[in-house]
Amino acid sequence: MSAAADRLNLTSGHLNAGRKRSSSSVSLKAAEKPFKVTVIGSGNWGTTIAKVVAENCKGYPEVFAPIVQMWVFEEEINGEKLTEIINTRHQNVKYLPGITLPDNLVANPDLIDSVKDVDIIVFNIPHQFLPRICSQLKGHVDSHVRAISCLKGFEVGAKGVQLLSSYITEELGIQCGALSGANIATEVAQEHWSETTVAYHIPKDFRGExxxxxxxxxxALFHRPYFHVSVIEDVAGISICGALKKRCCLRLWFRPKGLGWGNNASAAIQRVGLGEIIRFGQMFFPESREETYYQESAGVADLITTCAGGRNVKVARLMATSGKDAWECEKELLNGQSAQGLITCKEVHEWLETCGSVEDFPLFEAVYQIVYNNYPMKNLPDMIEELDLHED
Amino acid sequence: MSAAADRLNLTSGHLNAGRKRSSSSVSLKAAEKPFKVTVIGSGNWGTTIAKVVAENCKGYPEVFAPIVQMWVFEEEINGEKLTEIINTRHQNVKYLPGITLPDNLVANPDLIDSVKDVDIIVFNIPHQFLPRICSQLKGHVDSHVRAISCLKGFEVGAKGVQLLSSYITEELGIQCGALSGANIATEVAQEHWSETTVAYHIPKDFRGExxxxxxxxxxALFHRPYFHVSVIEDVAGISICGALKKRCCLRLWFRPKGLGWGNNASAAIQRVGLGEIIRFGQMFFPESREETYYQESAGVADLITTCAGGRNVKVARLMATSGKDAWECEKELLNGQSAQGLITCKEVHEWLETCGSVEDFPLFEAVYQIVYNNYPMKNLPDMIEELDLHED
Structure with missing residues (x-):
C-alpha cells in the first residue's frame, strides 16, 4: 500500500476541522450521577433508536445509567403482551422483527412510570401522537430534563409552522433538540453503515460538564460504529429537512404512469426539492443555517435516501400501480404505521395558502395537487421551470 | 381543480425570481447574421447534444443558421462510412442507435472544414482527445468564435489543475463556457425530461445583443421541452462538479463485496463527496460559487444521477462481480468509450499529492486507493469519520 494510503489511515480524523462539531466520546467526562435515559416510542424507528441508545448506555457506564426504558404502546400479539415479548425474548416482533435488542432495554407500558427520575428523553413516536403524549406527560417531567426529538414533521396551527422540538419545549418546559439523517430504520437496525445529525442548543440554565x-x-448516546453521528447547533435546519424531504418522493409515480422519466428527472426533482426546502427554511425559520441543508446527513443525504426508498415512496408506488388513494395504500402497506409525508403535505399547503406563498413553492404545491386533487403529472416540468420571462 | 392549482399554472414561471438566470427565448432578439453552430464530437453524449442543438437551430431560423455540422471521427461500420450512415439514414448506429437525428444535422469527417465560418463551437469529445483536437484546430478558428465545452474532467499538468474550458480558451484564443448537468445521455436522447446547467462568462470584447x-x-441553443436549461456565470463551479462527481460512484462496489451497505451508506458517500467537491472548488478555484454546487443541475443533481447509474457505476459493478481491473471492464462495457472517472481519479490524486492536500480529501483518496491499490472498502466509514479528537 502506498505512503498516501498509510497517511490516509492516520489522518482521516482531521477532516472538516474547520467545522464546529462535537468531539468523540474519547474525551468524555464521567457524569457525577450517570444520566438516566428513556425512549418514548417503539415503532420501527423508535425501537431502532432505543437499540442504539441502550447499546451506548451499556458501553459508557460512567456516563449513563445502564437500564434504558422504552415506553411501548401496549398491544396483544397472539394473546401475549408486546412489552412481555420484548422483555423476555428481546425482540419487537411487531415493528422490528428479526433484530435482537440489548437486554438492558426494558419495555414499559406505563408512560408516566417510564420517565420517572429520567435525565434524557428521546421522543420517537408518530407525529400525530405527540399532542396526546405531551398532555399526559405534563407535570411529570422536571424542567432540567433534556430531550431529543426523532420525529419528522411540523406542528401547523393558527400561529403558523412550529418545530416539533419547540412544541415539546413549550408543552413540557424542557430543552429539546432533534435527530435526523439519511436513516432508513431497517438498515440502521441491521447495523449497516449510516450517518445521522443530532442538533442541540445548549440552554441558558446549563449546569456544567x-x-x-x-x-x-x-x-456518546447516539454514535455507534455503524451509526456515525455529527452534533451541531442548528435544530431548525435539520427539522425542516426532515419534515419536507417527503415532498420530493414523487418520482416513483412517474414511470408507472407512462411518462417515461428516468434518473435525470429524478435528480431534477430532488434538486428543485432541495431548493424549496432551503427557501422554506429561510422564509419561516431565519435562524436555520443554509449549510445544514447541503452539509449534513439530515439535509441532502436524507433527501437522497428518502427518494431512493422510504415509506412514502412505497405508498406512492402502490398508488400508481393500484389506483387506490393514498390513505388506503398507507393502511395496506405500513402495518399500522403512518407515511407522515401525506399529513405534512396538506398541513404545509394550508400554511402556505394562509401566507399567500404558494407560488414560491411550485414543487411542494404540485405534490399537494397530485396527492389530493389528481393534478396531472405530465405538466410538472413546465410548472417548475425557471423561465423568468418578465425580467427584461 | 382548486384555485391554488390554477394559480400554480399561472405563476410557476416566477420561481427563483431573486436568482440571476437567463430569460427564456421568448424575448430573444433576431441575430444580424444567424449564428452558425458546429458540434465537435459524435459519441453517445456528443450525438445527443448535436440532436438538441440541431432541433433548436431549425426552430429559431432568425437566430441560428439551419444547418448544424457535427464533426465525426470517421469509422467504417460493416463497410459503410459512419458519416454516410448519419447523413443518409439520420442515425448514429454505433454510438446512439435507435434515435432519429434531425435532417439539418450534417456529419462531417473533416475537422477543419466543419468549423469553417462558424460562430459557436460545442465541444463534446472524450477528455483525452482534447489536446490533439485543439492542436489541429489552431489557426483555423477566428478569435470572435464562442465555445461551450460539454467535457468532464480537468487538464492536470505541472501548472496544476486547469478547467477544460480554460484550456480551450488558452489553446485557441476563444471565449469558452461549459455545459454540465444531471444528464444520462440516453435519457436526454430519448427525450425523457432532464435539466442541465450552462455556464458562460460574457467576455470583454462582447459585440452586443x-x-x-x-x-x-x-x-435558445440548448433548451428543449424535455431538456431544461439554466444559464449562469459560474463556469468553474459547474466544471468542478462535472469532473469530481465520479469519485462518489463507489457505492455499487459495496454490496457485491458483502459489506451489506444500503441506501443510508450510499447517501452518506454522496454527502461526503459533495462536501469534498465544494472544498476542492474553494481551495483551487476560489472564483467558483458555493451555491452552484447545491442549487444547480450541474451540482447535486448530477451527483445523484451519476451515482444512480452512469458509466462509472457500470464499470464499478463489473469490477466487483468479475474481479477484472478497471481498464479491462471499461473496454468490455463501453464500446470504445471511456469512463473518464478513472483518469480524473489518478490525475487529481497526483495533484493533491503535489500540493500536500491528500488528507483534506479522505473520500477522494479512498476511491483512488480502492481503484489503483486494492485498498479494503470496509475501512471507509472510519476513514471519513469526523472525530475531531484533538479539538479539546
Whole structure:
C-alpha cells in the first residue's frame, strides 16, 4: 500500500476541522450521577433508536445509567403482551422483527412510570401522537430534563409552522433538540453503515460538564460504529429537512404512469426539492443555517435516501400501480404505521395558502395537487421551470 | 381543480425570481447574421447534444443558421462510412442507435472544414482527445468564435489543475463556457425530461445583443421541452462538479463485496463527496460559487444521477462481480468509450499529492486507493469519520 494510503489511515480524523462539531466520546467526562435515559416510542424507528441508545448506555457506564426504558404502546400479539415479548425474548416482533435488542432495554407500558427520575428523553413516536403524549406527560417531567426529538414533521396551527422540538419545549418546559439523517430504520437496525445529525442548543440554565447534557454526551448516546453521528447547533435546519424531504418522493409515480422519466428527472426533482426546502427554511425559520441543508446527513443525504426508498415512496408506488388513494395504500402497506409525508403535505399547503406563498413553492404545491386533487403529472416540468420571462 | 392549482399554472414561471438566470427565448432578439453552430464530437453524449442543438437551430431560423455540422471521427461500420450512415439514414448506429437525428444535422469527417465560418463551437469529445483536437484546430478558428465545452474532467499538468474550458480558451484564443448537468445521455436522447446547467462568462470584447453570443442565445441553443436549461456565470463551479462527481460512484462496489451497505451508506458517500467537491472548488478555484454546487443541475443533481447509474457505476459493478481491473471492464462495457472517472481519479490524486492536500480529501483518496491499490472498502466509514479528537 502506498505512503498516501498509510497517511490516509492516520489522518482521516482531521477532516472538516474547520467545522464546529462535537468531539468523540474519547474525551468524555464521567457524569457525577450517570444520566438516566428513556425512549418514548417503539415503532420501527423508535425501537431502532432505543437499540442504539441502550447499546451506548451499556458501553459508557460512567456516563449513563445502564437500564434504558422504552415506553411501548401496549398491544396483544397472539394473546401475549408486546412489552412481555420484548422483555423476555428481546425482540419487537411487531415493528422490528428479526433484530435482537440489548437486554438492558426494558419495555414499559406505563408512560408516566417510564420517565420517572429520567435525565434524557428521546421522543420517537408518530407525529400525530405527540399532542396526546405531551398532555399526559405534563407535570411529570422536571424542567432540567433534556430531550431529543426523532420525529419528522411540523406542528401547523393558527400561529403558523412550529418545530416539533419547540412544541415539546413549550408543552413540557424542557430543552429539546432533534435527530435526523439519511436513516432508513431497517438498515440502521441491521447495523449497516449510516450517518445521522443530532442538533442541540445548549440552554441558558446549563449546569456544567459532567452534570448536564452537552454535545459530547449526545455523541456518546447516539454514535455507534455503524451509526456515525455529527452534533451541531442548528435544530431548525435539520427539522425542516426532515419534515419536507417527503415532498420530493414523487418520482416513483412517474414511470408507472407512462411518462417515461428516468434518473435525470429524478435528480431534477430532488434538486428543485432541495431548493424549496432551503427557501422554506429561510422564509419561516431565519435562524436555520443554509449549510445544514447541503452539509449534513439530515439535509441532502436524507433527501437522497428518502427518494431512493422510504415509506412514502412505497405508498406512492402502490398508488400508481393500484389506483387506490393514498390513505388506503398507507393502511395496506405500513402495518399500522403512518407515511407522515401525506399529513405534512396538506398541513404545509394550508400554511402556505394562509401566507399567500404558494407560488414560491411550485414543487411542494404540485405534490399537494397530485396527492389530493389528481393534478396531472405530465405538466410538472413546465410548472417548475425557471423561465423568468418578465425580467427584461 | 382548486384555485391554488390554477394559480400554480399561472405563476410557476416566477420561481427563483431573486436568482440571476437567463430569460427564456421568448424575448430573444433576431441575430444580424444567424449564428452558425458546429458540434465537435459524435459519441453517445456528443450525438445527443448535436440532436438538441440541431432541433433548436431549425426552430429559431432568425437566430441560428439551419444547418448544424457535427464533426465525426470517421469509422467504417460493416463497410459503410459512419458519416454516410448519419447523413443518409439520420442515425448514429454505433454510438446512439435507435434515435432519429434531425435532417439539418450534417456529419462531417473533416475537422477543419466543419468549423469553417462558424460562430459557436460545442465541444463534446472524450477528455483525452482534447489536446490533439485543439492542436489541429489552431489557426483555423477566428478569435470572435464562442465555445461551450460539454467535457468532464480537468487538464492536470505541472501548472496544476486547469478547467477544460480554460484550456480551450488558452489553446485557441476563444471565449469558452461549459455545459454540465444531471444528464444520462440516453435519457436526454430519448427525450425523457432532464435539466442541465450552462455556464458562460460574457467576455470583454462582447459585440452586443444580436451580434454576439449571450445567455439568451445559449438558452435558445440548448433548451428543449424535455431538456431544461439554466444559464449562469459560474463556469468553474459547474466544471468542478462535472469532473469530481465520479469519485462518489463507489457505492455499487459495496454490496457485491458483502459489506451489506444500503441506501443510508450510499447517501452518506454522496454527502461526503459533495462536501469534498465544494472544498476542492474553494481551495483551487476560489472564483467558483458555493451555491452552484447545491442549487444547480450541474451540482447535486448530477451527483445523484451519476451515482444512480452512469458509466462509472457500470464499470464499478463489473469490477466487483468479475474481479477484472478497471481498464479491462471499461473496454468490455463501453464500446470504445471511456469512463473518464478513472483518469480524473489518478490525475487529481497526483495533484493533491503535489500540493500536500491528500488528507483534506479522505473520500477522494479512498476511491483512488480502492481503484489503483486494492485498498479494503470496509475501512471507509472510519476513514471519513469526523472525530475531531484533538479539538479539546
Amino acid at each position: 459532567g452534570k448536564d447534557v452537552d454535545h459530547k454526551v449526545l455523541k | 444580436g451580434k454576439d453570443v449571450d445567455h439568451k442565445v445559449l438558452k
